[in-house]
Amino acid sequence: MPVGRRRERPCRPVEARQLFVIDVRRRIASSAGLVQSHFSRHARLSFARVAEYQKRAVVHVHAVVRLDGPNGSDGEPPVWGTPDVLLDAVHASARRVLVRTPNSSAVGELILQWGAQVDARPIRVGLGEPDDDAVAAYVAKYVTKGAGETGAGVDHALSTWGEVESAPVSEHVRTLMRACWGLGNQPEYAHLRLRDWTHTLGYRGHILTKSRAYSTTYAALRAERAGHVGHADLPGVVTERQWCYIGAGHGPGAALIAMGIADDLTESRRLGLEARRAGEQGR
Numbered sequence: 301m302p303v304g305r306r307r308e309r310p311c312r313p314v315e316a317r318q319l320f321v322i323d324v325r326r327r328i329a330s331s332a333g334l335v336q337s338h339f340s341r342h343a344r345l346s347f348a349r350v351a352e353y354q355k356r357a358v359v360h361v362h363a364v365v366r367l368d369g370p371n372g373s374d375g376e377p378p379v380w381g382t383p384d385v386l387l388d389a390v391h392a393s394a395r396r397v398l399v400r401t402p403n404s405s406a407v408g409e410l411i412l413q414w415g416a417q418v419d420a421r422p423i424r425v426g427l428g429e430p431d432d433d434a435v436a437a438y439v440a441k442y443v444t445k446g447a448g449e450t451g452a453g454v455d456h457a458l459s460t461w462g463e464v465e466s467a468p469v470s471e472h473v474r475t476l477m478r479a480c481w482g483l484g485n486q487p488e489y490a491h492l493r494l495r496d497w498t499h500t501l502g503y504r505g506h507i508l509t510k511s512r513a514y515s516t517t518y519a520a521l522r523a524e525r526a527g528h529v530g531h532a533d534l535p536g537v538v539t540e541r542q543w544c545y546i547g548a549g550h551g552p553g554a555a556l557i558a559m560g561i562a563d564d565l566t567e568s569r570r571l572g573l574e575a576r577r578a579g580e581q582g583r
Contacts, residue, residue, distance in 0.1 A: 331388070344371075344372055345511075346366050346372070348364045348510040348511075349361060349510065373513070399411075406486055453473060453500045454499045455499070458498050477499075492504070
């Protein structure tokens with residue numbers, strides 16, 4: 301369910317995301333006739349979000365939003381939790397949610413909202429619809445895109461004004477970098493650390509975030525990986541941890557071939573040297 305956002309000024313992406321999720325949950329509860337505090341007894345809202353840089357220096361957000369039963373993905377959503385209910389909540393929240401920046405003597409107070417380009421579609425598993433692998437590939441495509449690859453910044457931090465001026469970017473992107481560098485000197489924006497994130501045009505959010513209930517956790521993945529490499533006892537598996545150095549080099553057959561090649565090279569160099577000497581003597 302791709303959702304696009306146009307950022308006019310650097311802001312706190314975490315705060316904006318939290319407000320959006322809270323508002324979507326509130327609107328779903330309202331459509332079902334529930335008090336918001338009772339929503340978790342009937343359903344659970346989870347998501348996976350990827351931020352994508354475009355060449356025009358706009359950050360687009362692509363998200364997969366899912367409505368589950370109260371116990372998470374193992375349970376079916378309530379009968380009233382239809383795709384249309386979720387789509388309506390996403391569109392309504394995208395129009396309503398806004399974030400106010402701290403008042404600054406340089407730029408005043410700004411109101412930041414989601415852009416007009418919001419495209420929300422249901423994802424269904426079935427004939428002609430994307431499966432789990434297709435959805436994962438859709439998200440992974442944007443995870444692997446960096447700021448430097450899209451031309452909307454560079455992939456390393458900039459520590460001086462001179463580095464901003466000499467960065468290999470377009471003049472449009474350089475203007476945005478200059479704005480980040482200048483705003484980074486304003487006390488009211490100090491918490492955003494804009495100068496530290498000038499290379500990404502002020503965006504300091506994680507490229508990939510997800511709610512805890514959306515899928516497995518990193519702790520579970522690390523445990524599986526540890527078991528796979530032999531840090532856990534697995535039935536029927538013999539693990540050899542004692543290693544010693546035996547030697548390096550060619551085996552008997554490969555050694556003969558290598559010696560033959562070395563002899564040929566030596567002979568070729570000798571013949572070439574003789575030919576050059578003969579040519580010098582004939583002049």
